[in-house]
Amino acid sequence: MSAPSPSPISHLPSPAAGGAARLTDILRFNTCGSVDDGKSTLIGRLLYDSKSLMEDQLEALERSADITGGGQVNLANLTDGLRAEREQGITIDVAYRYFATPRRKFIIADTPGHIQYTRNMVTGASAANLSIVLVDARLGVIEQSRRHTYLASLLRIPHLVVAVNKMDLVGWSEARFNEIRAEFEKFLPRLDIKDVKFIPISALNGDNVVDASVNTPWYPGPTLLHHLETVHIGSDWNLNGFRLPVQWVNRPNNPTDPRLHDFRGFSGQIAGGIVRPGQKVMVLPGGQVTTVKEIWTYDGSVAEAFCPQSITLLLADDIDVSRGNMIIGQNHLPGSSSDLLANVCWMHQRPLVAGKKCWLKHTTHNVQVAVTALNHRLDISTFETLPAPAELALNDIGEIRLRTASPIFFDGYETNRLTGSFILIEQGTHATVAAGMLLPPREVVRPDATDFVI
């Protein structure tokens, strides 16, 4: 017989109990590299040395090594989660991994190096704070390295690490490291990456990954993990122009609490800037101007909220607002147009041709769109543009022109990743066929309410 069961509902944990909660932030990064440059080994090393690999995971690795790997443990099996991947020894899709140190939590988007490369890297890197480009010290800068770096620049990933791997195979040569660095520095000025760090490593042996290497006395910089732990990411969100794309209208139905009878809140995640009660705001597309009455949250009203917090705004006036509308502040006005220019990454087998109609999802707003012109295709190896292509094929990147059924309110992607990005959804199949990055608006929104702009 089993012992008497404990009572089904526990007592609330005491808030004061135990040690202080750890205050750490999250760094999201992606790793890019080609097939044999040691990407899986590097991730395995980071997970292993930070004690994020568990015994049963190692056991499962060994089990699969006995069956398929001829007894050789393959760290790639950690990230290759699907049967087809293990069978074919390839990575099909973006895999996410998690590990933590006392200073920070990390989300790794592990993007495969060959098949569907661009599509996967765009997916994995879109939310990243930092991108690691792996270079094989023996091979130096190859076409893939240039492509990875260019994509990181196009996606406006704020921080880049060039990890020069397999340094043990070039005799820990400082000259070789400097040569590779110089090769990068030749093309970096043509791109737009503000923060680049070069680190000589050996993922296999662990040099400069977690622990500083005795083999690189000439390298004064941080180890890879130390850099990941300390790189400043506080300013990666846009705090300049207030933007609240309305996700959901919060209107209690027959509330018992009389104070909620007139409650009409606009819920969403702040996509830019800061908001405070008493502040003047405008509702788009209507252009009505009103004041923020209250910033409501489940944990109580707050005196201030900022990007990317999720909040519910109460407004002073009764204005018609629905999902897909945007509430904005007075400064740094967004653009407004139905004629848009954007760089897109095409993600579908059927190529994009001019005239195609799709759904466009921008913030919380869904609108019909027609692609009116293909302006150019980018060669991401040479950074050259090829004007007026007939089509954009799977994994191509190019600049296109679009016309939306009604205007959208947006920022250039370079100013704000949240209000400057969109996806295209194919009608009928509903497949996500493109990721788009808007070029800066040619004119800002022109409010009809004259008291709004000074």
Added chain:
Amino acid sequence: MSDYHLDHLQYLETEAIHVMREVAGEFERPALLFSGGKDSICLLRLAEKAFRPSDLPLPLLNVDTGHHFPELNTFRDARAKELGAKLIIRRVEDAIASGFATPAPGEVSRNRLQIPTLLAAIDEFRFECCIGGARRDEEKSRAKERFFSFRDSFGQWDPKNQRPEIWNLYNGRLNPGENMRVFPLSNWTEQDVWEYIRREQLAVPSIYFSHHRTCVRRGGQWLPVNDIVPPKPNEDVRALVVRVRTIGDIISTGLVESPADSVDDIIVEIAAARVTERGSRADDKSSEAAMEDRKKAGYF
């Protein structure tokens, strides 16, 4: 500028609230899968944060395998009542009786049979979208899962043909019969879940905490002694001080010997753990692709 900064739990929270509200914005008939387990307890708090002071705009759905820990069901019912939420329960037992689910000869586990039961419930209420508490760090096929996970009209997951998910733009469009599973906790780890439970002071079923229980040694694990698969005469049965780390069926959930009797203790224990959470779930160990196969068949 340092004032405008989110710590890791605040970041995960705002991301999850955003996902919840996208579900409310894009689907007419969503449901939230609530088992009473720790992950779905966090989901419910996030739903409150996303939708209050309104009523939750979606019912709670639970597939009762008939092999649940009784403590879990009691907790589930109490919590739903406390929130004033609608709770829909569909039982594997009933699905077997009505012919929706058919056990294989000698099949004792209800793990596979909960799939047709869930799919039948989705059909019955025409749910287009079910929010679940699965996390990518749980299992390696889940590491490839999307926030918005598309399922065809048979409820199947096709890992090779997933919709790319870029920035925070989720594609919720469906054709009739198709279905979406949405996982707001995708980026959470086991540690994050417990830290969130501590920060939010959430109540959890008592079996997560250390207690006395009679256990039987089976398949390298300590399982709770139960009436469904009673101990055989030669099996090792002992009274132990244990807790559950992850809750599955009572016949397959391994108990860990642990003195942890508070959320703080659990957080310390997990930080030092050398085995993953699902290391104590026999259902995942049966083959390397066990979870992938169940997900392809319609498991959440």
